Amino acid sequence: MIKMRLIRLLKGSGKYILYQVLWQWISLIMQIIIAINITGLIQEVFLDTAFEYHIPRVVIVVIVGALIRAVCDKLYSKASFHAGANVKRILRNRIYEKVLRLGPAYREQVHTSEIVQMAGEGVEQLEVYFSRYLSQFFYSLLAPLTLFIVVMRISMKSAVILLVAVPLIPIVIMLVMIVAKKLLSHYFDIYYGLGDSFLEKLQGMTTLKIYQADKAAADDMDRESEQFRKITMKVLMMQLNSTSVMDIVAYGGAAVGIISALSQFYKAEVSLFGMLMILFLAAEFFLPMRILGSFFHIGMNGMKASDRIFAFLDLPEQQRGSKEISDKEIKISLENLSFSYDSSKTILNGIDMTIAPKSFVSIVGVSGSGKSTIAGILMGRNPKYKGSLKINNDEHSELTSKTILSHFTLVGHRSWIFAGTVRENLLMGNPNATEKEMNEALEKVNLLAFINSQDGLDTKLTSNASNLSGGQKQRLSLARALLHNTPVYIFDEATSNVDAGSEEIIMNVIHELSKTKTIILISHRLANVVNSDEIFMLKNGSIVESGLHFELMNNKGAYEKLFTEQMNLENFSKRKEVAQ
Numbered sequence: 001m002i003k004m005r006l007i008r009l010l011k012g013s014g015k016y017i018l019y020q021v022l023w024q025w026i027s028l029i030m031q032i033i034i035a036i037n038i039t040g041l042i043q044e045v046f047l048d049t050a051f052e053y054h055i056p057r058v059v060i061v062v063i064v065g066a067l068i069r070a071v072c073d074k075l076y077s078k079a080s081f082h083a084g085a086n087v088k089r090i091l092r093n094r095i096y097e098k099v100l101r102l103g104p105a106y107r108e109q110v111h112t113s114e115i116v117q118m119a120g121e122g123v124e125q126l127e128v129y130f131s132r133y134l135s136q137f138f139y140s141l142l143a144p145l146t147l148f149i150v151v152m153r154i155s156m157k158s159a160v161i162l163l164v165a166v167p168l169i170p171i172v173i174m175l176v177m178i179v180a181k182k183l184l185s186h187y188f189d190i191y192y193g194l195g196d197s198f199l200e201k202l203q204g205m206t207t208l209k210i211y212q213a214d215k216a217a218a219d220d221m222d223r224e225s226e227q228f229r230k231i232t233m234k235v236l237m238m239q240l241n242s243t244s245v246m247d248i249v250a251y252g253g254a255a256v257g258i259i260s261a262l263s264q265f266y267k268a269e270v271s272l273f274g275m276l277m278i279l280f281l282a283a284e285f286f287l288p289m290r291i292l293g294s295f296f297h298i299g300m301n302g303m304k305a306s307d308r309i310f311a312f313l314d315l316p317e318q319q320r321g322s323k324e325i326s327d328k329e330i331k332i333s334l335e336n337l338s339f340s341y342d343s344s345k346t347i348l349n350g351i352d353m354t355i356a357p358k359s360f361v362s363i364v365g366v367s368g369s370g371k372s373t374i375a376g377i378l379m380g381r382n383p384k385y386k387g388s389l390k391i392n393n394d395e396h397s398e399l400t401s402k403t404i405l406s407h408f409t410l411v412g413h414r415s416w417i418f419a420g421t422v423r424e425n426l427l428m429g430n431p432n433a434t435e436k437e438m439n440e441a442l443e444k445v446n447l448l449a450f451i452n453s454q455d456g457l458d459t460k461l462t463s464n465a466s467n468l469s470g471g472q473k474q475r476l477s478l479a480r481a482l483l484h485n486t487p488v489y490i491f492d493e494a495t496s497n498v499d500a501g502s503e504e505i506i507m508n509v510i511h512e513l514s515k516t517k518t519i520i521l522i523s524h525r526l527a528n529v530v531n532s533d534e535i536f537m538l539k540n541g542s543i544v545e546s547g548l549h550f551e552l553m554n555n556k557g558a559y560e561k562l563f564t565e566q567m568n569l570e571n572f573s574k575r576k577e578v579a580q
């Protein structure tokens, strides 16, 4: 019922739980004082003693007691807010820091939608656990003991009956917990699955529309939602049933206590005052446990959500060294490097490659041959490689992520542009870039005139720059990469999906850049790689040929075959265009 790992999250907020218990306890003491005064007065009325003199005192006690209880309620709410808010902030920070530590490879271990749900709804579900459940747990132990001490002075028999009946509620809670654990785990599987599926369908909405598959996707969503509705109903039913059982135990226990008090009054074993006191306080024995029971279900949801959060926080992290790249010149050496995403298939097999500082090398090969996997390994995204990858004299895994990312820039064909302004996106490349440097970068990629015809650097961009053309977006990504100004640039199909004009501009920028930087170009289109210092031809994860363009052409191997096929196809297209 209490999870120590969650408790440890409280850190400095533990005092708020203590305050909550204290305010509730003072409120209970006030209630006991009010009950003593009122029942005392009732007894005096029945015994016809001089009760009139006591009325003002009782009225004052009731008013002051009620006021103190109101203040305690207010203070309880305040402490409850602080207890919940702090933990939520701590947990969200931990999730965020974990994502950062996992780095770009996080998606291999967890879905983006799961992280979003975890950090949003998942953390939110812990609110009740910290702000209500925990303090109620301690208070529901303290309250019956306090009441026991009061009632035992009136009747030991009633006090014992009431105290013994109280633990029946936690027994019911524990029995419910056995069923709830399994059900809730299933509930969360379906819940996160639904989120995942919803996000994917939303992201692929345009594709679904193009292939008129949106109806089938909507039917899928309906099916999954229905499954979620059913499991939600099951959870609610379980909660409702257990609440009813707890009510029966609570009110049944109070009834037994009251009956025992009446019987003792009948036998003149307790006074009228004593009988009325037990009558007033019997339900109070059970109320805190009963409230704990109602928080328990929400607390249980939170505990279950925390299982996922902790499983995520415990994901193994890439063990990297602490070395920094110190040289300005960067030599990259891959020696007998192999890699698999999983044990079922080897993706790269015994790769040997040396990339000299400021050289222009290209990696080519048919689709699926492993080109992007090499780029991923160089960027630290696919860390579990075998063999050796050295940056100057240090093994890649001994270097910090930070040093890798500040010496290597990857420009892919799907670089993300964020909603905001052109300026904000460019500053991501270099937060210290001046307006002049940003304009120069835009000029290099032939985008300055267009951006200036809009609102200049303050031109607004929608998410992933959907208000720019594909070519403009790619050139903007390139301008941002230029501002990053690292010694090594990796271009992974940076010109795919762009028009011929944009392709030419991008290739010109890459060639210009190769005068001062190391360039690794991954391209389907072999016409773009002819001027490389070295070309590596990849096939099924192995280098089958390497050398200069003319050497590979003379080899008459796989490269020559692919190059000739592409040239024939391009010439055919050109002839067709001219004929039209």
Ligand SMILES: Nc1ncnc2c1ncn2[C@@H]1O[C@H](COP(=O)(O)OP(=O)(O)OP(=O)(O)O)[C@@H](O)[C@H]1O
Binding pocket: 341, 342, 347, 365, 366, 367, 368, 369, 370, 371, 372, 373, 374
């Ligand atoms: N995250 C991943 N998990 C499992 N397998 C993967 C993953 N990414 C790629 N692969 C597999 O690794 C192989 C090489 O993929 P990679 O993307 O490196 O090829 P590529 O040569 O860059 O292809 P393309 O030119 O089509 O981009 C493929 O068979 C692919 O299915």
